[in-house]
C-alpha cells in the first residue's frame with residue numbers, strides 16, 4: 328500500500344462485486360445522506376492513502392476527467 | 396442589563412490654549428487593546444508618546460474574551476501579564492460536540508506540555524483587559540487624551556500632522572510617526588484612501604453574555620448542530636465574575652431586531668442551558684469579515700491591530716494578533732528614532748506582520764468555512780468529518796471549530812539568519828522564544844519574565860537583544876566570556892546569558908540555571924549552542940558554535956544594517 332505515485336492500473340480483484348457493494352451502500356438514501364456517505368468514504372480512503380502527493384494526483388485526475 | 400464601566404474625564408489639551416502645535420516622536424490613535432499596548436511598549440523604551448481616543452470609556456460591549464499565551468507573554472514583558480492571569484479564567488481544554496450526542500466527539504488541549512508561566516488561554520472581558528493596560532500606562536506616566544478625535548491626517552516625508560477635535564475645540568499636533576490603532580472602521584485608513592480588501596461572511600452570530608452561578612468546568616465548548624440550535628453552531632465560554640458567553644450562530648436571513656429582543660434571547664438561552672438562573676450582561680449580533688490592508692506601513696503612518704487586519708472571531712486572532720503587531724513594531728521604532736537603525740527597518744514590520752495577518756486570515760477563513768459551509772457538498776463533508784470523528788481518530792484533526800491563536804512564526808523574515816546547523820524541536824529562526832522554569836542567583840523564575848526585567852525596558856541602555864549561550868564546553872566558555880564583554884559595548888548591545896551552573900560558567904556572565912531541563916529540551920541546547928533573541932523575544936539566529944563576528948552579523952541583519960542578499964553563511 329506504499330506506492331508514491333497514483334496507481335492507474337487495476338488493483339481490485341473482483342471489480343464487479345466491489346462496484347455493486349458501492350452502489351448498494353447508497354440504496355434508499357436521500358441525496359443528502361448519499362453525499363455524506365460518499366464524503367465519509369472519501370475521507371477514510373484519503374487517510375488510508377495518506378501521501379499528500381498521491382492525493383493531489385487523485386484530485387487532479389478526478390477534476391480532469393469531467394466529460395460533461 | 397448592561398455592564399457599566401467607569402468613564403475617563405476629558406482634560407483640556409494644552410495646545411488649545413497655547414495655540415502651538417505640539418510635536419512628539421510618536422502619536423498613537425486609538426485606546427483599544429492594541430493602541431494601549433503600543434503606547435506602553437514605547438514608554439517602556441523611553442519613546443515619548445500620547446494616546447488619542449475619540450471615546451471616554453473602555454470597550455463595554457461583548458468583544459474579545461480569549462487571550463492567548465503569546466499575547467500574555469507580551470503583556471508580561473510590559474509588566475501587566477500577571478494581573479490579567481490572576482483575574483482571568485484559565486483554560487486549556489476545548490470540547491467539540493455534534494448533534495444530539497451528549498459526549499464530545501473531540502477534545503483538545505491547548506497546552507502540550509507543563510512548565511510555562513502562561514496557559515494556552517485565559518478568558519477575560521475586554522474591558523478588564525483595557526483597564527489593566529490603562530493602569531500600566533498610567534504607572535509609566537503615559538497620557539491618554541479621551542474625547543480627542545483625529546479628524547485630519549497630513550502625511551509628509553519626515554512626519555505627520557494631525558488635526559484633533561475635542562469638546563472644547565480643535566488643535567493640531569505633529570509627530571515623526573503616527574500609529575493608527577483606530578480599529579476596524581479606521582477613519583485614518585479612510586482619510587488616506589486605502590483599500591481594505593477581503594471577504595464578508597453571510598452569517599449572523601448572537602452573543603449573549605450572561606451572569607449565572609454554575610460550576611461547569613472552565614473549558615471551551617463548541618456544538619455543531621445541537622438540538623437547541625438546529626443546523627447552526629453554538630459556543631460557550633466562561634469569563635470572570637460568573638459571566639458566561641453563549642455565542643449562537645443564527646444564519647443569514649434573520650430579523651435582527653426580533654432576534655435581539657431580550658425575551659427571544661432568554662428563550663434561546665434556556666434552550667441551551669436548561670434550568671439555569673441568569674441575568675444578561677450584554678447582548679449583540681455580529682457579522683464577521685476577513686480583510687486586510689495591502690501594506691501596514693504607509694510612510695510615516697503605520698497601521699496596527701484591527702485597522703490593519705480583521706478576522707472572524709473563531710480562533711481569537713483579533714486582539715491576540717494586534718498585540719503582536721505592537722510587540723513587533725516597538726523595538727524597531729525605538730532603534731530608528733534613536734538613530735541606531737535605518738528607517739528601512741520599519742519595512743520589516745510590514746513584511747513580518749502582513750505575513751502573520753495572511754496566516755491569521757487563512758486560518759480564520761478556513762474555520763468559518765467549516766462552521767458555515769457555503770454549499771451542500773461542503774456541508775456534507777463537514778458533517779462526514781463530525782460523524783467519523785467519534786470513532787475514527789484520523790478524522791479529528793479535520794474538525795475545525797476555530798484554530799485558536801498561536802503566535803506567528805516569522806519563518807520567512809529577511810531579518811533571520813538561516814540555520815546553518817541542525818537542530819531538533821519547535822524552535823527556529825522566526826519563532827518566539829519558548830518560556831521555561833529557571834533559577835538565577837538562587838531565585839526561581841521564568842525565562843521570559845527574567846529577560847524582560849534584566850534586559851528590557853527603558854532602564855537599560857540596550858534595546859533588548861539577548862544571546863542564550865549553553866555553557867559547559869571549557870574552551871568555548873572562555874571565548875564566550877570575551878565575546879560577551881565586547882558585545883555589551885556595541886551601539887546595539889547584545890547581553891549574553893550563560894545557561895549552566897554557577898560553579899562552571901564563563902567569567903562575568905549572568906548564569907541561568909536550567910533547573911527543570913526546559914531550556915535544554917525546548918531549544919535542543921548543548922554546550923556551545925547559542926540563540927540570538929530579538930527584543931521582542933523572537934529568535935533571529937542560532938548556532939551550535941559561533942564567534943563574535945557571526946553574532947554581530949546576525950544582529951546587524953536583524954536591525955536593518957545589512958541587506959539579506961549579502962548574507963554569506965560562514966559557519967563558525
Ligand SMILES: Cc1cc2nc3c(=O)[nH]c(=O)nc-3n(C[C@H](O)[C@H](O)[C@H](O)COP(=O)(O)OP(=O)(O)OC[C@H]3O[C@@H](n4cnc5c(N)ncnc54)[C@H](O)[C@@H]3O)c2cc1C
Nearest residue numbers: 425427428429449459460461545577578700701713714715
Ligand atoms: C464578538 C467579538 C469577539 C471577539 N473575540 C475576540 C477574542 O476572544 N480574542 C481576540 O483576540 N479578539 C477578539 N475579538 C477581536 C478584538 O475585539 C479586536 O481585535 C480588538 O478590539 C482590536 O483592538 P484595536 O485596539 O486594534 O481596535 P479597537 O479595540 O477597535 O480600538 C480602536 C479605538 O480607536 C478609537 N478611535 C476610532 N477612531 C478614532 C479617531 N478618529 N480618533 C481617535 N480615536 C479613534 C476607538 O474609539 C477605539 O477605542 C473579538 C471581536 C468581536 C467583535
